[in-house]
Amino acid sequence: MSASVEEHINAPDYCTINAGISFFSKCKSVNCPAFKKNIVINSGYVTGDLGRLSQSLCCPVCKTTASEFFKIGIACSEVLIEGKDINGEKIKIFKSVSNFEDIDFKLENCKFVMLETWAYTNPPKYTILWINSLGYDKHIKLAGDVSEITLFDYAENFENMLRVPKASQVYYFGGIQIYKLNPKLTSINKYLSVVNIESRMPKSLAFLIDNQSEFKITTSAKKLYDAIFEMTESYNIQNFFISNISIKNSNNQRYTFDTLLSIIPDNEIIYLSTINLSDKFNLTVDFKDLSINFDFDPNTPISELKYILSLKYKIHENYLSISSTFTEIDEEGTLLSNNPDMIIINDLRRGGNIALPNLNDDEKIIYIKHNDGAPNYRVVREGLNWKSYCRNRECAAQGQIVISNSGYGIKEYSKNITDVMCPACSKKVNPESLGFYKCRQMFLGTTLSRKVERGNLVIYENDEFNYFKEHKKHEWLRFKIQVDKL
Secondary structure, three states: OEEEOOOOOOOOHHHOOOOEEEEEEEEOOOOOOOEOOEEEEEEEOOOOOHHHHHHHOEOOOOOOEOOOOOEEEEEEEEEEEEEEEOOOOEEEEEEEEEEEEEEOOOHHHEOHHHOOOOEOOOOOOOEEEEEEEOOEEEEEEEOOOOOOEEHHHHHHHHHHHHOOOHHHEEEEEOOEEOOOOOOEEOOOOOOEEEEEEEEOOOEEEEEEEOOOEEEEEEEOOOEHHHHHHHHHHHOOOHHHOOOOEEEEEOOOOEOOOOOEHHHOOOOEEEEEEEOOOOOOEEEEEEEOOEEEEEEEOOOOEHHHHHHHHHHHHOOOOOOEEEEEOOOOOOOOOEHHHHOOOOEEEEEHHHOOOEEEEOOOOHHHEEEEOOOOOOOHHHOOOOEEEEEEEEOOOOOOOEOOEEEEEEEOEEEEEEOEOOOOEOOOOOOEOOOOEEEEEOEEEEEEEEEOOOOEEEOOOEEEOOOOEEEEOOOOEEEEEEEEEEEEOO
16 A cells, blocks of 8 residues: 655755655646656645645645645654545555655545545654654654753754754754744644754855845855845844845855855855836735835846745745735736736735634725626625635636625634635635625624624625725634625
């Protein structure tokens, strides 16, 4: 049922396996460097329906949707998988894997949508801190009452066990690099944790910002962007990132955020300066209900925009997603080609909560009039309606706004909204916001601070779609809404 996979030192980054569950796929985007190549999509430690999890897979290089996969594997995990095959026979698989194994389900004979559970079983009385580096797998048993660890405190253990010098240790937790020098992991609520340690010699750099302030840093980061982000963790420089940035060395050689540190000499002075723009694209950015105006070159690539915004808001680009109010963002395009009215920032580190508007606030409503020319996947019907974007490349509405109707009744959500489908292809979509037509509604919600908010009865009698702005969202632990006929 399974096979061990040996480490390949020369494997590209998009074939890197991290702890937890990994999906093996091929990228189908012709503009991606990994086009038609095998890619590995890491989902980390998860619990839930594997069929649903597989619908949100993205290529690690170009971030386009990976609509199918041909294999899954697990690493540094204990896992119980239950499901049914195509004949309705029950499948039950338990695995405890310290390195990595791929699991051959004979995909053509299994219904993945029936797989229901990905969970740790028979937890020990102590916490295991798995550590991995260059093919070596070790573990450290921690006290059973441990709720917080500081990885730096274990640096000497890591050096002795894995032969990685303390000065060269780069920590990864849950597949994501940790940038703070003394990171505290405070959410160890599972019985399995993992640290991957990458051996990379540190490099000393100096950054001169606008020829005024100099900041020095010693880093083991891979890209220049990661080094600059690491600097924002140590110095309060985020107000510098409000426009396009020029990055050069003392010889006037230009760098980019993607420049590898391996080609930059040690003790190099890197000059960061704001570019004087002859042509400006004024952009409003909304984050946590606070709007800030930026000026960018109209031809700024969206990838560069994300880097700058991540430095401004101190959200690593792995955790930062952006969207626009009415249109989908083409991340391979530019500001000018997308022409967004507003950029809305989402912090994915906060995952696991519902992001929806507060339905008590009438100022957040947009009234949309009837349009005979609207496509059939954008039809508003009586009751509750969800606004989403369809990501299915085979759908006629791919990349377009779609409206999904949930009608009347009592809807209750916790963590995620999973029952909304594209009206054109019936594939699941992730709602951006919601609205109401010819109905009345009241809601009950629990905020992240555990405060319970109860909505007033609101009646929508007009002939317009009463739609709530998606850039005015709140995060909810639970959300219950009742929608009734007039």
